[in-house]
Amino acid sequence: MILYGTRFGATQGIAQEIQKGIQENGIETEIYDLKEHPSKNLPSSLKGHDGIIIGTGIKMSFWTKSVKKYVKKHGAELKQKQDKLGFFVCCGMANKKEEIGPAIEKYIATRLDKSGLKPALIDAFGGVYDLSDTSLMSGMNKKIISGILKDEEGWENVENKTYDFRDWDQIRNFTQKFVSLIKNS
Ligand SMILES: Cc1cc2nc3c(=O)[nH]c(=O)nc-3n(C[C@H](O)[C@H](O)[C@H](O)COP(=O)(O)O)c2cc1C
Structure with a gap:
């Protein structure tokens, strides 16, 4: 299941490319824009899913509200699945290759540290x-x-x-790593 939050559409394009890549590997995927799908309309449990990817755009250093809300609400369940969890941000900081590592640290690692959530796969893509x-x-x-x-x-x-500035090779590489995670389960 792929869940994403976007303000101007860039993260949506990445999420759709990831979906395409996963499906090319014969794995069924569901994709949801979290703003358009309030949690009552989403699968109530993550149990039926072999893997989850969450992605968010960044504005003024913030995730989208919908992603923040989802991670807060489902933190415990996501933690149980974190070895099959991928998390990415789409942000201006990662437009420069040398800033990808610092962007992962700033927008993902330090934020998730607080909740103790450690996704198996994390990345920051340019916007x-x-x-x-x-x-x-x-x-x-x-x-x-x-x-x-x-x-x-x-x-x-x-x-x-x-x-x-989205690097489609980087995005496809992330997708392949995620597929390997799922297939090796
Ligand atoms: C008003 C505004 C503020 C932004 N603030 C940041 C920021 O604080 N850090 C960053 O890395 N990128 C920032 N960006 C760049 C966005 O992350 C980038 O445009 C990205 O593609 C947005 O993704 P979305 O279209 O999925 O929302 C900002 C963009 C805008 C328009």
Whole structure:
């Protein structure tokens, strides 16, 4: 079962790619956007699932509310399944290869440490800055991001462009590792 939280759609794309990869290995998967599926509409128990993947986008250092809520509510059950649990974040910090390790530490390890949850597989994937007309970002968020790209990265004419930093090889590699976990159970 794949569960994810997204604000602008980038994590959804990753979750769907992971689903595709798992299914190509002949394993059935269910996928849920946690915002659209309140817990009453989700399978009430994790028992029927051989493995679980949870993914969240990051904004202002925070997971999405729906993922935070889910992990809090199902912490004990997830802990029992943590050897078959994958957890990933999709964030701007991981756009740079050398920042992937620190992003895992900052957005996953230190947060889960508090609950004692240790997923078998964790990763941080780069994100998307969609500054186009069809973007799900508000005008305000677009302004913040274009300011950062100009001031911190020195990029010019960023308006109306889309920057996609998701590394599909990294995502497929994560998927294969997860499939191995499931198959070796
Ligand atoms: C307003 C805003 C704040 C953000 N804050 C962070 C942040 O604190 N750390 C980070 O690594 N990335 C940050 N990002 C980048 C997002 O994590 C990235 O755009 C990602 O693709 C979002 O995933 P989603 O579309 O699934 O929500 C931010 C993006 C926006 C628009």
